[in-house]
Amino acid sequence: MKKLIYLFAFIIAISTNSLQAKTFFSDTLKYKYQTFEKHSKNCVKIDSICAVFKVKYPVFENAEFNATIQKEMLKIFQENNQDVQKLKSLEEASKVFLGEYDQGINEQLKDGTELNPIPWTMETTTQVAKQKGKYIMISIFTDWFTGGAHPVGMNYNLAYEAQTLKRIALKDIFKQGYEPRLLKMAETIFRKQESLKLSDKLDESNGYFFENGKFKLNDNFIITDKSIDFFYNVYEIKPYAAGPTLLSIPLSLIKPLLK
Template sequence: MKKLLSIFSLIFLFSACEQEAESLEFLNYSVERSADNCDPETEKCSFIDLNFPVASGTENREKQINKEIENHLSYILGYEDEPNIGSVEDMADIFIQNYEMTKKDFPGYNTPWEATIYGEISYESDKLVSIQFNSEVFEGGAHGYSSITWLNFNPETGAIYSQDELFAEDFKAFIEDIFRKEQGIPEGEPINSTGLFFENDKFHLPQNIGFSNTKVILYYNAYEIAAYADGPYRMEFPQTEISEYIKIEL
């Protein structure tokens, strides 16, 4: 009888450990740098401010999630081909170093650079973790660049979902029909007939699709399908209205 109880105890502990391993926890992480140790809150100066969630833990899925987040921050800042970046702290240091090099190369240059990236979990369940990043980056020039992007993770594996894994094949046709109506593009006319920039004149879903607690958000950032002056384009749908096109359980 004692042996039987011991076996059941081991099974229970093993099961509990498995369940504990399945739960994901996130912590907020921030990195801030400024030129000449100035205070961006009180004076106009160059700074970078990164705030984003990180998965807490040392399992492979947590490591993969955090690596994907790091890669995404690098992409937003335009550092994906930078060879000397090993961490988010390196990204912040390089941003300030690049500004200081620009000042050195062009005496009299006094235009502050600014980069702010704020990431937060916009939706979380056993099947999906959606992280939204609001970004503003200015490195001189006529204007900066603002964007909203998402990473959609499979919390069981830590992998990023592809759009094909999230949505049914006919989802694109459903969205195109609504997009054409909203943009006043008649059926049968080329998608770029009103001045849009779809590659090869063929409609495609936006690079960024995210989730909130109740909605699915499709977001074309500036330059993705139109000129910068036209700004971004956003579409929102209640999850309940398009549930037939969503392949995972929300």
Template sequence: MMMLRDSMKIFNSLIYPLSIVLALLSACNNTPQNKLKSSKSPGLDFDTVTYTLKTITKDDPECDTSREKNCRIVNIKYHVFDNHPVLNDSIRTMLLAIYPFERTDPSVMPSLDKQTEEFMDKYEEFKKEPYSQGRKYGLISSTKVMEELGNLLTLQLDAYTYSGGAHGASFTHFFNYDIRNKKMIFIDDVINDNYQDCLVKVAERIFKKNEGLNPGQPLKPNAYFFENNRFSLANNYVFTPQGIMFLYNEYEIKPYADGKTELLVPYAEIKHMLKTETLIRQFLK
């Protein structure tokens, strides 16, 4: 069975080493509680969720904020949902994966504030290097609610990091969440086990069409980074009203210059593969 739960492996392989400018001041602020409005169908029984937006910011200590506009170095904004610890833990885990250094004790999950301080400390070390002149590091990340459709909540996390190299690295990760049952939703929660390989074949056909390739045309290693030149699905996906949208981040299957690659597999193509009891069936017509 195709294993698609381990999104952290993809994330950590895409975010390249970097450090961030040390700042004197830090802020972790909360916004007033917000309530999502569900795009529900008439008669559909659904739950609502409330959340708070939190922020973590850092400015360059050598930057005069009263005279310069580009002093902000770290800017993280994320949702914290009331009474949904599984979702909050998933978001926090992905945010922690943005930081470009290994934790001292991998078995202990630190706070975002602590990681930010260490992040900034490492930049102070970088500033002592002769090649650091004129280079500002940065870490920007935010989450946003894509849709709340009945009891299906989808979110998007975007991140950008720069560590003084030729260019920065950007990343997008999706979350699919069952509000009623308070659990994350994965591909194998939606697709019948005996159809996993069929899903890959359908997705490969669509991928090759999008890329202007013939169905039998091989995926050349100089153009794509698939392991053993065999197509595989991204571990990063979101359930939309139109279909399952897979996202390959920078460097995942193509060179940096090609950016990210989206692959939408319409439900019409895989309707027979879906499990009977799944929130995705609300999109079938």
């Protein structure tokens, strides 16, 4: 189930099952939001106890960019779920998710056990966070519940170069040799907002999951007009109860490092 969950956190595809006709205009690309929604077949009570798969996402007039986004999302999914069959569309993804729910209901009915179905939800909202200047920022918000101890929400950010529409990484934004200085600035800000001393270890003894207790920046970032923001999802560097972590580094501090 954990591997299945990651799929819906990342997958984006173009679907004809759409709502919303509003089109947004921007500096470089035009797009409109569409919504794909499916419900499980074995709903015990319609619109009450069942499974819902819902994805809202932008569709650009630039078909190549749509394909690029889908390819990037599926590539990330495959890297984390190598033994899971590759899915090509939201339709296929919804069938897998809803099929697991229906299978659980059918097994309860077959075994003659007391039917106690728990509603499942898988909702993803993909949006254009920023489209101005050099970069296009795509943010993906996911919220799911599959009968566990609590629902889980995740936030993923993707950066693209506006002219080429290619995915960019930190090395594409900063000058060569930027790593030590950026990391030092980021860790200083992180320790300050976490109320940590320089001597405090970033390991499980203090409630952190950094590998070998060493601070590290991830690739889940977004560039704003005033800062570059790194987002750590739940379970990534802290326990679920601690929630997600936003680390914002002012552009004024890192301006000398930028290309």
